[in-house]
Amino acid sequence: AQSVTQLGSHVSVSEGALVLLRCNYSSSVPPYLFWYVQYPNQGLQLLLKYTSAATLVKGINGFEAEFKKSETSFHLTKPSAHMSDAAEYFCAVSDHSNTGKLIFGQGTTLQVKP
Amino acid sequence: NAGVTQTPKFQVLKTGQSMTLQCAQDMNHEYMSWYRQDPGMGLRLIHYSVGAGITDQGEVPNGYNVSRSTTEDFPLRLLSAAPSQTSVYFCASSYSGVSRRNGYTFGSGTRLTVV
Numbered sequence: 001a002q003s004v005t006q007l008g009s010h011v012s013v014s015e016g017a018l019v020l021l022r023c024n025y026s027s028s029v030p031p032y033l034f035w036y037v038q039y040p041n042q043g044l045q046l047l048l049k050y051t052s053a054a055t056l057v058k059g060i061n062g063f064e065a066e067f068k069k070s071e072t073s074f075h076l077t078k079p080s081a082h083m084s085d086a087a088e089y090f091c092a093v094s095d096h097s098n099t100g101k102l103i104f105g106q107g108t109t110l111q112v113k114p
Numbered sequence: 115n116a117g118v119t120q121t122p123k124f125q126v127l128k129t130g131q132s133m134t135l136q137c138a139q140d141m142n143h144e145y146m147s148w149y150r151q152d153p154g155m156g157l158r159l160i161h162y163s164v165g166a167g168i169t170d171q172g173e174v175p176n177g178y179n180v181s182r183s184t185t186e187d188f189p190l191r192l193l194s195a196a197p198s199q200t201s202v203y204f205c206a207s208s209y210s211g212v213s214r215r216n217g218y219t220f221g222s223g224t225r226l227t228v229v
Contacts (some may be wrong), residue, residue, distance in 0.1 A: 043223050044220045063192055089158065101159055103159070106154065107154075
């Protein structure tokens with residue numbers, strides 16, 4: 001069975017500092033991996049996705065993530081945090097099969113301090 | 115294209131009442147699913163469907179029913195609402211198999227309160 005673990009339910013950074021949100025996955029088959037962002041009182045927006053092409057994936061708003069098979073990780077980073085990045089971030093995993101489900105981590109709330 | 119449309123956006127129910135949350139997509143996606151979002155628990159899969167006439171249970175199916183009579187629609191029914199079902203509900207859809215690399219599209223959510 002697939003699963004996702006996000007380390008740290010809350011992360012606080014200063015504006016301009018590096019953002020690092022951690023995600024580890026478990027999957028018995030090559031996975032598809034996704035990061036979603038949710039701003040307050042809104043739905044989920046896709047930030048980026050890994051689909052077995054390049055291991056370093058670039059997304060919207062300056063975010064990127066690196067797929068590391070040996071570490072079963074897909075951590076999300078941004079070199080310089082902006083106040084507008086404050087939101088909840090979800091890592092999710094799926095597989096290639098027709099019955100593949102999208103399984104989410106518990107979420108990480110990012111706080112950006114001025 | 116409208117994408118994934120959920121109705122209603124907000125709903126208050128009394129304990130024991132039933133209701134149906136509507137979800138419709140216009141992207142000809144085979145796969146549709148329902149999630150509930152609760153603080154500190156992420157999004158948990160309630161039910162999903164891989165095509166018309168085919169549904170299956172997710173992680174937290176108790177108290178909910180689904181059906182998939184058409185490709186476009188995937189309604190979620192609460193049979194007898196309980197306060198524990200107070201949550202935000204999201205519908206999502208995608209292509210199946212390897213085409214799922216294009217990602218999942220989410221609706222804007224239904225905020226349900228059971229009193």
